[in-house]
Each structure stands twice: as C-alpha cells, then as structure tokens.
Amino acid sequence: MEILRAIVEDYVATHEPVGSKVLAARHGLSISPATIRNEMAALEEEGLIIQPHTSAGRIPTDLGYRVFVDRLSTVKPLSPPERRAIDKFLEGAVDLDDVVARTVKLLAQVTHQVAIVQYPSLKRSSVRHIEVLALAPNRLMLVLIADTGRVEQRILDLVTDMNESALAEVRSKLNGLTVGQKLAALPALLENFTKSFPRETQPSIDAIVSVILEMAIERNEERVVISGTSNLARHAPDFNESVHPVLEALEEQVVLLRLLGEAVDEMKVRIGHEQEDKKLHSTSVITTGYGPTGDAVATLGIIGPTRMDYPTSMSAVGAVARYVSRFLQEEI
Amino acid sequence: MEILRAIVEDYVATHEPVGSKVLAARHGLSISPATIRNEMAALEEEGLIIQPHTSAGRIPTDLGYRVFVDRLSTVKPLSPPERRAIDKFLEGAVDLDDVVARTVKLLAQVTHQVAIVQYPSLKRSSVRHIEVLALAPNRLMLVLIADTGRVEQRILDLVTDMNESALAEVRSKLNGLTVGQKLAALPALLENFTKSFPRETQPSIDAIVSVILEMAIERNEERVVISGTSNLARHAPDFNESVHPVLEALEEQVVLLRLLGEAVDEMKVRIGHEQEDKKLHSTSVITTGYGPTGDAVATLGIIGPTRMDYPTSMSAVGAVARYVSRFLQEEI
DNA sequence: ATTGGCACTTCTCCCGTGAGAGTGCCAATT
DNA sequence: AATTGGCACTCTCACGGGAGAAGTGCCAAT
Numbered sequence: 001m002e003i004l005r006a007i008v009e010d011y012v013a014t015h016e017p018v019g020s021k022v023l024a025a026r027h028g029l030s031i032s033p034a035t036i037r038n039e040m041a042a043l044e045e046e047g048l049i050i051q052p053h054t055s056a057g058r059i060p061t062d063l064g065y066r067v068f069v070d071r072l073s074t075v076k077p078l079s080p081p082e083r084r085a086i087d088k089f090l091e092g093a094v095d096l097d098d099v100v101a102r103t104v105k106l107l108a109q110v111t112h113q114v115a116i117v118q119y120p121s122l123k124r125s126s127v128r129h130i131e132v133l134a135l136a137p138n139r140l141m142l143v144l145i146a147d148t149g150r151v152e153q154r155i156l157d158l159v160t161d162m163n164e165s166a167l168a169e170v171r172s173k174l175n176g177l178t179v180g181q182k183l184a185a186l187p188a189l190l191e192n193f194t195k196s197f198p199r200e201t202q203p204s205i206d207a208i209v210s211v212i213l214e215m216a217i218e219r220n221e222e223r224v225v226i227s228g229t230s231n232l233a234r235h236a237p238d239f240n241e242s243v244h245p246v247l248e249a250l251e252e253q254v255v256l257l258r259l260l261g262e263a264v265d266e267m268k269v270r271i272g273h274e275q276e277d278k279k280l281h282s283t284s285v286i287t288t289g290y291g292p293t294g295d296a297v298a299t300l301g302i303i304g305p306t307r308m309d310y311p312t313s314m315s316a317v318g319a320v321a322r323y324v325s326r327f328l329q330e331e332i
Numbered sequence: 333m334e335i336l337r338a339i340v341e342d343y344v345a346t347h348e349p350v351g352s353k354v355l356a357a358r359h360g361l362s363i364s365p366a367t368i369r370n371e372m373a374a375l376e377e378e379g380l381i382i383q384p385h386t387s388a389g390r391i392p393t394d395l396g397y398r399v400f401v402d403r404l405s406t407v408k409p410l411s412p413p414e415r416r417a418i419d420k421f422l423e424g425a426v427d428l429d430d431v432v433a434r435t436v437k438l439l440a441q442v443t444h445q446v447a448i449v450q451y452p453s454l455k456r457s458s459v460r461h462i463e464v465l466a467l468a469p470n471r472l473m474l475v476l477i478a479d480t481g482r483v484e485q486r487i488l489d490l491v492t493d494m495n496e497s498a499l500a501e502v503r504s505k506l507n508g509l510t511v512g513q514k515l516a517a518l519p520a521l522l523e524n525f526t527k528s529f530p531r532e533t534q535p536s537i538d539a540i541v542s543v544i545l546e547m548a549i550e551r552n553e554e555r556v557v558i559s560g561t562s563n564l565a566r567h568a569p570d571f572n573e574s575v576h577p578v579l580e581a582l583e584e585q586v587v588l589l590r591l592l593g594e595a596v597d598e599m600k601v602r603i604g605h606e607q608e609d610k611k612l613h614s615t616s617v618i619t620t621g622y623g624p625t626g627d628a629v630a631t632l633g634i635i636g637p638t639r640m641d642y643p644t645s646m647s648a649v650g651a652v653a654r655y656v657s658r659f660l661q662e663e664i
Numbered sequence: 665a666t667t668g669g670c671a672c673t674t675c676t677c678c679c680g681t682g683a684g685a686g687t688g689c690c691a692a693t694t
Numbered sequence: 695a696a697t698t699g700g701c702a703c704t705c706t707c708a709c710g711g712g713a714g715a716a717g718t719g720c721c722a723a724t
Contacts, residue, residue, distance in 0.1 A: 017686090019685070019686050019687085020686075020687080021685090021686080031697075031698090032697070032698050032699080033686095033698090033699095034697070034698050034699065034700090035696080035697055035698070037686090037687065037688075037689095038688095038696090038697085040687090041687090041688080051686085051687080052706095053704090053705055053706065054686080054687070054688095054703090054704050054705050054706090055684090055685060055686045055687065055703090055704055055705040055706065056685080056686070056687090056705080056706075057685085057686065057687095058686095094486060094546075095485065095486055095487070128467060129465065129467055129473070131463065131465050131473075131475075133461065133463050135460060135461055135477070141461070141463075141477065143463075143475060143485075145467070145473065149487070151483075151485050153427065153475075153483050153485075154426060154427055155427070155481070214426075227583065228583070229561055229579055229583070230576060230579035230580040230582075230583055232579075233575050233576035233579055234576060243565050243575070244562060244565035244566060247561055247562035247564075247565055248562040250562075251559065251560070251561070251562055349717095351716065351717050351718085352717075352718080353716085353717080363666075363667090364666070364667055364668080365667090365668095365717095366666070366667050366668065366669090367665080367666055367667070369717090369718065369719075369720095370665090370666085370719095372718090373718090373719080383717085383718085384675095385673090385674055385675065386672090386673050386674050386675085386717080386718070387672090387673055387674040387675060387715085387716055387717050387718065388674080388675075388716075388717070388718090389716080389717070389718095
C-alpha cells in the first residue's frame with residue numbers, strides 16, 4: 001500500500017511511468033528496488049497498476065486511484081494564500097449570477113482544472129417573493145424570487161386587459177399563498193387558485209399560473225456554468241489528444257447535469273471508467289453539494305485527467321463549496 | 333486572381349498545400365500547370381501565398397485570405413434545410429437568457445466553429461420599466477427591464493425602513509422619469525431625483541438611485557456567451573496544437589469583448605495577424621451586429637482557423653444575426 | 665503569353681540499429 | 695519468509711540513411 005501511494009504520488013507529479021529505481025530513490029523508502037519490483041508484481045496482479053509496455057514503469061489504473069483516494073490519501077489543507085484568494089474572489093459579488101460566475105472562475109483557477117457549477121436549484125429552494133407587474137394593460141411581467149437569490153422572470157401577453165386593482169389582488173393572494181413555501185409545492189398550492197377569481201378574469205389568471213409553474217418547475221435545474229476548459233489542453237500532449245471528446249461532452253448540458261447529479265452533501269469522486277459517459281473515460285470528476293442553508297441545493301465540481309492530484313483538488317473543491325455556501329447565506 | 337481564388341478554395345477544402353498540377357485538374361481551368369506556376373510565383377511575390385517548404389504546394393497568407401474575402405468571394409446563400417434549422421432553433425425561447433443561449437448554440441452548430449454572442453447591451457437600449465419592491469421593510473429588490481428584454485435585478489439592504497406608500501411614490505416617480513429613455517441618459521435624469529423627497533428618506537433614495545445607476549451603467553456590456561469550443565479541436569492536428577492559447581484567450585471576457593468590439597451593423601472579418609491578440613494569430617474572427625430595433629445593440633460572431641470557409645461562414649453569421657434580430661423584435 | 669520538359673530541392677516514410685530503461689527471475693543473504 | 699544484488703531479456707525511442715514522391719523554377723519552343 002505504501003508503494004501504491006508512492007507510485008500514485010510520483011506519477012501525478014511527473015506524468016511519467018514510474019520505475020522501481022526512481023521510486024526507491026525519490027521517496028526515501030528503506031527498501032531496495034528489487035523488493036519494490038516484487039511488490040509491484042503483486043499490485044499488478046490485483047489490477048491496481050499496469051505497465052504500458054514491458055520495459056516501462058508502472059502507472060496506476062482507475063482502480064489504483066480509487067484505492068488511493070479511498071484509503072491512502074490524506075487531506076491536504078489549503079495554504080493561507082489560497083484561502084485568502086478564495087475569500088477575495090467572492091467578496092464584491094453583486095447578485096447570484098455574479099456569485100456563480102465568480103465561483104466557477106475561482107474553482108478553475110485554484111484547481112487548474114475544468115470547473116463546473118450548477119445554479120442553486122429552484123426545486124429545493126423556496127419562494128421569497130412573486131411579483132406581477134404590468135408593462136402594458138395586456139402585457140405582464142412575472143418575477144419569481146427564490147430564497148437562494150435566484151430570479152426568474154418571464155413576459156406574458158394577455159388576451160384581455162387587466163386593471164391594476166385586479167392585478168394587486170392577484171399579487172397579494174399569490175404571495176400570501178406561496179411565500180416561504182418550497183417551489184416543488186407550487187403546483188399543489190396553485191391548483192385551485194384560479195377559481196377564487198371572477199369568471200371573466202379566469203383565462204388571464206390561468207395564464208399567469210401556468211407561467212409561474214413553468215418558471216418554478218420546468219427550467220429548474222438546467223443551468224450549469226463551466227470555466228477553465230483551457231486547462232484541459234495544458235495537461236501534457238498525451239491528454240491533449242483526447243481533449244476533443246471531452247470538450248464535446250462538456251458542451252452538452254445533459255452530460256454536465258448527469259455529472260453533477262443529485263445535490264448531496266458529501267464529496268463524490270468518480271474516476272475514469274467509473275463514469276458512464278465514454279467520452280469522459282480518461283477523466284475524473286470531483287463533485288460536492290453546496291447551498292445557503294447548509295444542506296445542498298446544488299452541486300459544483302471539477303473535471304480533470306484521471307492522473308490529477310486528488311488530495312489537493314478535493315480539499316480545494318470542498319473549500320470553495322464551503323465558502324460559497326457561507327457567502328450565499330450572508331449576502332444574498 | 334482566378335488562381336488565388338482556386339488556391340484558397342482548394343486549400344480550405346483539403347487543408348493541404350495545393351500544387352500546380354492538382355489545381356489545374358480540380359478546377360477545370362483551361363491553362364496548363366506551367367502557366368499556373370508562373371502566376372503563383374507572381375502571387376508569392378505580392379505576399380498573397382507562401383510555400384511552407386520548397387517542394388510543397390502553396391497556401392494562402394493572411395493577406396491572401398484578405399484579398400479573397402474582399403474581392404473574390406461570392407456570398408453563398410444558405411440551403412433551405414439550414415434556414416429551417418435556424419428558424420426551429422429559436423422558436424420556443426422563453427426569455428432573453430434563453431434566446432442568447434440558443435443563438436450561440438445555433439451559431440456554433442451551423443458554422444462548426446466557436447460561436448460568441450454578446451448580450452444586448454443596456455447602454456444603447458432604453459428603459460421599459462423599473463420595479464421597486466419590498467422583500468422586507470428594510471430590504472428592497474430593484475428590477476430594471478430594458479426594451480431588449482434584458483433584465484437586471486439587485487437586492488438592496490436599507491439602513492432605515494421604508495413604508496409601502498413611500499415606496500409607491502418612488503416607484504411611480506422613477507418610472508415616470510425614466511421609461512422610454514436611453515439607459516445612457518439615466519445618470520443625468522436621476523441626478524436630482526433624491527431632492528424631491530423628504531429629508532428623512534433621502535439616504536434610502538440615494539441608495540436606490542446608486543444601485544439603479546450601477547445596474548444601468550457599470551455591468552452593462554460585460555456579458556458574453558460562448559459555445560462550440562470543441563469545434564476547435566476538430567480542425568485537424570495542425571490546428572490542434574495551437575488550441576491551448578486560443579482556449580486561454582477565449583476564457584478572458586476582456587478579450588472576447590475586444591473581439592466583438594463596438595456593435596456596428598456591417599459584417600467585420602479579421603484574419604490571423606490582423607488581430608491584436610497574439611494568441612489568436614492563427615484564427616480569424618467574423619462578427620456582425622444585431623439588435624431588435626434594426627440597428628445594432630450587440631455583436632455576435634464566430635472564431636475559427638484562418639483557413640475557414642469564409643463565404644459560407646459569413647452568410648451563416650449574417651443569417652443568424654438577422655433571425656435573432658427579428659426574433660427579438662417580435663417576441664420579447 | 666503559354667506550354668512541355670527536365671533537373672533540383674525538400675519532405676515524408678520506412679527501416680534498421682543501438683542505447684536506455686525497466687522488468688522478471690534466480691540465487692544468495694538476513 | 696522477506697529482502698537483496700545480479701543478470702539476461704524485452705520493449706521503446708531517437709537517430710540516421712535511403713528511396714520515393716511532390717512540386718518547383720527555369721529554359722527553350724510554340
């Protein structure tokens with residue numbers, strides 16, 4: 001195990017297959033190359049490492065990384081300058097868009113990998129306010145504000161005009177009914193909403209309700225922001241060749257969303273072939289949830305070559321998630 | 333000139349230096365290879381083409397492409413299926429975010445290049461509505477809606493509470509003063525706004541005004557969306573190597589904004605070294621303005637290798653810009 | 665002005681070779 | 695039983711030398 005750790009660490013640092021001799025020399029192990037060779041044969045037996053060809057050194061397999069991550073790696077705390085950088089980067093963000101944009105940049109910069117950040121999901125968050133305002137007598141703007149600071153707005157053309165007093169009634173009833181409620185509960189809450197209004201305005205109210213539901217439900221978890229794709233190309237020529245499929249995969253929202261998965265608190269690491277998407281078989285993904293209330297309403301993470309520095313990357317992802325969560329709680 | 337056109341077209345199609353023999357064969361020119369060789373020597377003299385090495389064919393220089401674009405290329409109209417694709421892609425967009433997101437995807441897909449789309453700038457657009465609403469007695473949300481459909485919102489904490497009637501007054505005065513006005517005119521319009529309110533509310537009003545100005549001015553033209561970066565890697569190995577600096581450049585908002593430049597109606601093509609940014613010396617950029625009112629309030633365009641198919645790309649960029657402009661006018 | 669012919673240049677591909685790196689295994693040692 | 699040094703073996707990679715192909719420039723002829 002000690003040897004597996006050394007192999008992983010050395011390979012991550014040098015990006016070259018590591019042989020028994022250098023291993024003994026570089027890691028101050030008090031055993032001879034020959035012993036290491038014996039052990040390496042055993043590790044290879046177990047499928048934890050392979051050699052690209054007979055006379056090359058060994059490199060870890062996906063399984064090798066898995067064991068390393070699960071049992072061998074020790075958390076590497078961030079350096080104080082890094083902590084400060086994180087702090088600085090977020091302060092001064094003016095709205096949710098800004099927070100998310102800064103976060104994804106930050107994450108890419110700190111980890112030197114591709115960073116992805118999901119917008120706080122509306123589904124799990126709750127209504128802070130719903131605003132209905134008339135741009136014209138037959139043209140409304142609906143604004144839905146969630147407690148995560150996320151805002152959705154939609155413009156709606158009515159068939160029949162609506163006067164200001166009717167609008168005010170809609171507004172107050174709507175807010176009375178929904179503020180503080182989970183967005184997921186909106187369909188149930190608004191089911192009979194229309195019926196409490198006079199018949200002649202019902203078509204308009206129906207339209208309003210359906211737009212609100214659309215804002216709340218349909219386009220909810222779709223938004224993902226990505227940054228640092230140039231880091232993909234930086235990682236040495238051998239990774240460079242496989243860059244195209246990865247870029248391709250990263251352009252599909254669906255793939256990204258599947259990567260991020262359900263927002264859960266704990267940190268998840270998926271390594272190489274553990275990924276469903278074939279295009280990402282040469283990459284690993286580290287994700288974790290974040291959210292203003294302490295429990296996760298969205299996910300952020302990084303994507304990099306399987307041969308990345310897991311301890312450092314993981315602690316960076318964790319740290320950024322914590323900072324953003326705190327920032328969302330305090331500021332927005 | 334006829335020969336230059338043939339060289340450019342052939343090189344764009346094959347990505348290989350083109351020699352005199354194939355040129356004569358493939359383009360049905362009724363002259364012999366020897367004649368072509370003489371002419372090519374002349375073209376090389378003028379700096380329009382070069383040969384990578386003595387016994388290779390010729391490839392166009394940046395200047396060669398420039399001449400081709402300016403004087404030799406004929407507009408290639410889009411095929412009906414392409415037109416239909418463009419139409420389909422945009423219909424069903426629900427808000428400005430959605431329109432921009434779809435547009436950039438569409439552009440990347442149609443041109444097979446990297447697409448960039450700037451959000452309609454607030455600066456040149458005008459106020460459709462300003463909404464001030466209280467989330468709590470000392471917590472306001474300000475929403476600024478532009479006639480381009482763009483919405484900015486900001487949350488503002490007040491030091492002293494504000495009651496609903498005061499708020500209503502602010503709201504109506506604010507809208508009366510600003511609706512229909514250019515955003516650029518807001519600072520002048522709101523200069524003395526605070527003074528028409530009783531002294532005790534003035535600090536709050538000041539805060540509101542400054543946030544509105546911030547929304548209107550400071551963060552205006554900054555948003556750019558990009559898509560299709562994977563297309564960079566697709567373009568053959570020789571371009572592939574220089575992909576990293578390009579990706580890097582594309583991550584900097586500043587660079588993108590400089591690329592897009594001032595929104596002007598006409599189409600601009602910048603080829604290779606005509607670009608300021610060194611990282612983009614192997615790429616060309618095609619941009620054009622778009623906007624709902626017919627004159628340009630923002631820019632969109634594509635970035636690709638200098639050896640791209642200019643006629644087709646240019647007409648695609650133009651078509652998308654026209655469609656989006658029309659869509660913005662009709663729907664938002 | 666255009667053309668065919670021809671010698672010249674340069675790249676690319678292919679092959680063989682030798683050096684280097686790293687292994688596996690064996691016998692010896694602790 | 696684990697560890698170690700030694701040694702033959704294997705494989706890659708870098709280098710170099712042709713052979714072949716592509717394409718040119720120039721010249722003389724039309």
